[in-house]
Amino acid sequence: MPIHEKSLIRPENLQTHDELVLDGVDVSGHWSTFIQSRVVTDYNEALEDEIAGLPGGEYIHRCWQCGSCTNSCTVNAINPDFNPRFWIYLIRMGMEDELLRDKDIIWQCVSCNKCTYACPRDVVPEGVMKATAHWLELKGHRPKSPSILFDEVFSEQVFATGKIEEGRTLRGFFKRSGQPLMQDWLVEMVKRMIRHLPLKLLTAMGLANLVRPRTRGWGPARAAIEEYVHEQEAKQRQALGLDELVKAAERNVTARNIADAAE
Amino acid sequence: MSKPVLIVGGGPAGLTAAHSLASIGQKAILVEKEDRLGGAPILSGYAKLVPSGEWAKDAIGGMVDRVAGNPLVEIRTGTTVKDFSGEPQNFTATLSDDSTVEAAAAVLCTGFTHFDSVNKPEWGFGTFPDVVTTAQVEQMISSGQGVRCPSDGRKPKRVAILLCVGSRDRQIGREWCSKVCCTVSCNLAMEIREELPDCHVYIYYMDIRTFGLYEDLYYWKSQEEFKVKYIKARIAEVTSDGEKLIVKGEDTLVKRPITIPFDIVVHAIGMDPNVDNLLLSSIFGVDLEKHGHIARASTYGAMAATSRPGVFVAGAATGPETIDDSIAQGQGAAMAAYADVCAVKAAEE
Numbered sequence: 197m198p199i200h201e202k203s204l205i206r207p208e209n210l211q212t213h214d215e216l217v218l219d220g221v222d223v224s225g226h227w228s229t230f231i232q233s234r235v236v237t238d239y240n241e242a243l244e245d246e247i248a249g250l251p252g253g254e255y256i257h258r259c260w261q262c263g264s265c266t267n268s269c270t271v272n273a274i275n276p277d278f279n280p281r282f283w284i285y286l287i288r289m290g291m292e293d294e295l296l297r298d299k300d301i302i303w304q305c306v307s308c309n310k311c312t313y314a315c316p317r318d319v320v321p322e323g324v325m326k327a328t329a330h331w332l333e334l335k336g337h338r339p340k341s342p343s344i345l346f347d348e349v350f351s352e353q354v355f356a357t358g359k360i361e362e363g364r365t366l367r368g369f370f371k372r373s374g375q376p377l378m379q380d381w382l383v384e385m386v387k388r389m390i391r392h393l394p395l396k397l398l399t400a401m402g403l404a405n406l407v408r409p410r411t412r413g414w415g416p417a418r419a420a421i422e423e424y425v426h427e428q429e430a431k432q433r434q435a436l437g438l439d440e441l442v443k444a445a446e447r448n449v450t451a452r453n454i455a456d457a458a459e
Numbered sequence: 460m461s462k463p464v465l466i467v468g469g470g471p472a473g474l475t476a477a478h479s480l481a482s483i484g485q486k487a488i489l490v491e492k493e494d495r496l497g498g499a500p501i502l503s504g505y506a507k508l509v510p511s512g513e514w515a516k517d518a519i520g521g522m523v524d525r526v527a528g529n530p531l532v533e534i535r536t537g538t539t540v541k542d543f544s545g546e547p548q549n550f551t552a553t554l555s556d557d558s559t560v561e562a563a564a565a566v567l568c569t570g571f572t573h574f575d576s577v578n579k580p581e582w583g584f585g586t587f588p589d590v591v592t593t594a595q596v597e598q599m600i601s602s603g604q605g606v607r608c609p610s611d612g613r614k615p616k617r618v619a620i621l622l623c624v625g626s627r628d629r630q631i632g633r634e635w636c637s638k639v640c641c642t643v644s645c646n647l648a649m650e651i652r653e654e655l656p657d658c659h660v661y662i663y664y665m666d667i668r669t670f671g672l673y674e675d676l677y678y679w680k681s682q683e684e685f686k687v688k689y690i691k692a693r694i695a696e697v698t699s700d701g702e703k704l705i706v707k708g709e710d711t712l713v714k715r716p717i718t719i720p721f722d723i724v725v726h727a728i729g730m731d732p733n734v735d736n737l738l739l740s741s742i743f744g745v746d747l748e749k750h751g752h753i754a755r756a757s758t759y760g761a762m763a764a765t766s767r768p769g770v771f772v773a774g775a776a777t778g779p780e781t782i783d784d785s786i787a788q789g790q791g792a793a794m795a796a797y798a799d800v801c802a803v804k805a806a807e808e
Contacts, residue, residue: 236717257686
């Protein structure tokens with residue numbers, strides 16, 4: 197194919213047709229390869245609002261595209277495709293398809309916050325990365341990341357008992373992230389703990405696994421925390437219009453059921 | 460009684476020069492070609508001024524009032540200067556009504572002319588009714604009508620402001636930055652967002668030059684509080700699909716062509732040299748600088764001097780200028796002219 201800059205063209209934008217006739221001209225086959233235009237034809241103003249509705253994304257509208265975040269980025273130094281400046285721009289202009297092309301690397305932010313201290317406009321790019329990764333998960337574009345799964349197991353335990361018990365957290369995390377419990381390093385660690393730790397401590401640890409200690413009088417605190425978390429989650433779901441989607445789906449199901457029953 | 464100072468032009472600089480002279484007991488003759496005083500802010504119906512936020516009709520109106528009621532200032536509206544001759548401290552001007560006036564000195568406060576957007580036909584002004592200029596948006600706001608699409612009066616949902624229309628453009632012989640349009644555009648964008656919160660405003664820029672203290676007061680504020688969006692792109696053309704205006708260009712930050720629909724496109728028009736400058740140059744015998752503005756003889760030494768002794772210049776006649784700087788220059792030129800008046804007095808004594 198006589199396209200010299202082919203490497204610059206996205207493969208999905210190269211189109212050939214086995215049989216295509218345009219205005220009486222046969223343009224079938226390899227020698228009539230079409231390059232699909234990459235023109236931006238509209239802005240989607242909702243996307244910025246969605247990201248701004250998630251924790252960390254509040255200040256995205258301040259960005260003036262200086263590139264300080266990308267310049268200072270730890271991950272960008274290793275992977276040049278990791279470009280917070282660019283993603284912030286895509287979000288602000290509502291170029292959702294373009295953003296989704298990078299859905300598998302956006303979550304890689306290591307939260308070193310160098311960008312946070314470099315940003316002259318206090319956009320808090322690290323927060324925007326967090327919000328964007330969160331958005332990708334809430335919208336179903338990405339499975340929950342291991343760190344989110346860990347956070348969930350950890351938080352659920354704290355909410356439930358007011359305490360953290362490491363063994364339980366680890367088991368919960370492995371289970372939820374689909375990892376086997378019998379991992380070599382863990383087996384080795386437990387063996388050595390049994391060998392070297394004082395008996396009293398070992399007994400306490402073992403007991404804690406069985407009886408699940410709780411903070412005394414935790415009930416009201418737990419209720420308050422759960423109420424707050426529920427509120428925040430509802431707010432985020434609203435910002436992303438997730439409840440409307442669910443309701444619409446439910447309405448469809450109900451309508452279908454009624455229709456089925458009528459038949 | 461000493462001879463008056465001739466002031467040409469009744470805008471912010473000329474009004475200030477006249478008031479300054481009158482306030483120290485010196486007579487002035489204020490010649491204005493239009494039939495009312497106030498200059499561009501009044502004649503073009505500006506809305507709220509930068510940086511005070513005062514309405515132009517109040518702020519400049521107050522400047523007009525204090526001059527109009529002053530017995531030391533003789534106002535000649537609807538009048539131009541036809542001929543100007545003589546030496547410093549002893550000039551004679553012939554006006555368009557054939558009267559003559561004696562003057563000790565002259566101050567040219569002849570201002571600028573708004574760039575005429577039809578000179579950039581690719582941006583659709585004069586072709587599509589919903590392509591307007593910043594001056595027109597100012598008028599929509601100052602008249603109380605609000606920002607509406609001229610074609611059918613509807614409220615716009617999306618507005619584009621194109622910066623550097625008639626500025627920084629060698630293709631049309633305008634190689635200067637008009638200095639105020641960035642700040643004015645930030646200000647207008649905020650006013651649009653305030654009046655129409657559902658309307659999104661996009662500013663297409665090459666650089667943002669909200670110089671000095673205007674940076675955070677206008678540029679940052681418009682982004683941070685009013686969520687105005689800035690896109691680094693010089694627009695190629697403005698067309699229409701029959702319903703919406705279509706803005707085409709390259710979004711330089713994503714290296715991507717754009718064709719975006721808009722309801723209104725605003726040209727942030729620049730400040731041309733006054734169209735009469737060649738005439739003024741020959742009548743008053745003053746040189747013009749490279750771009751066609753009235754040349755200043757000295758940057759640091761003689762305040763407000765032109766190439767002709769005894770003839771001074773202030774405000775946007777010297778190049779794109781803000782209102783507050785025009786006012787400062789008007790006062791400075793009055794001071795310089797008064798020195799010539801004092802020389803006449805000394806000679807008489």
